Amino acid sequence: MEHLVEKTIRKEKIFSGKVVQLYVEDVQLPNGKTSKREVIKHPGAVAIIPITKEGKLVLVRQYRKALERVLVEIPAGKLEKGEEPLATAHRELEEETGYRARSLCHIASFYTSPGFADELIHLYVAEGLTKIENAASLDEDEFVDILEVTLEEALEMFEKREIYDAKTAYALQYLQLRRAMGEEHA
Structure with missing residues (x-):
């Protein structure tokens, strides 16, 4: 399954609120190209x-x-x-x-x-x-x-x-x- 993993190159916190945090991450895709991901972190x-x-x-x-x-x-x-x-x-x-x-x-x-x-x-x-x-x-x-x-x-x-x-x-x-x-x- 390693062939599906995206590796984080850079991570930037865009927003930190009472409940969630928003990050924009630059990732290296399995094919070697790069892309951006917007990720919300939540405490559960x-x-x-x-x-x-x-x-x-x-x-x-x-x-x-x-x-x-x-x-x-x-x-x-x-x-x-x-x-x-x-x-x-x-x-x-x-x-x-x-x-x-x-x-x-x-x-x-x-x-x-x-x-x-x-x-x-x-x-x-x-x-x-x-x-x-x-x-x-x-x-x-x-x-x-x-x-x-x-x-x-x-x-x-x-x-x-x-x-x-x-x-x-x-x-x-x-x-x-x-x-x-x-x-x-x-």
Whole structure:
């Protein structure tokens, strides 16, 4: 596979923000020619599929500035420096939904956009949910509505493009597969 590797010749940081850093890299291609790559560095994130004892999914509705629209998604959030994904999942579940989970099971980790970003999302299923009286609050720049829906209702939201992001689509596919295999959660 070495014949596919691009070697970095030069790397320049163009932007450093609160969440991402943008680099422009000069690379030597496998055929010896050179090219430029724009690369976004991201600390990584978690996404959670919270399932209530009634078998409903806990979702969040929020505005996404990059898309200039409101989406319905599974709860998610970025890893803080030095934080383990499991700890992030517990924190984000509580902050975004007001629930605490008895168990969090890691399902998969996947890259969101490997053509230009290194963001890795760790996906968990959260079960044994308990509503918390004084839950940790959202970040000051975060505003969400909480929804509890059946898988069928979530799939309808997907059809209507209310659910329109990859991590939530992945989660719905996972739940459908588990149902088809007779291994439903909750």
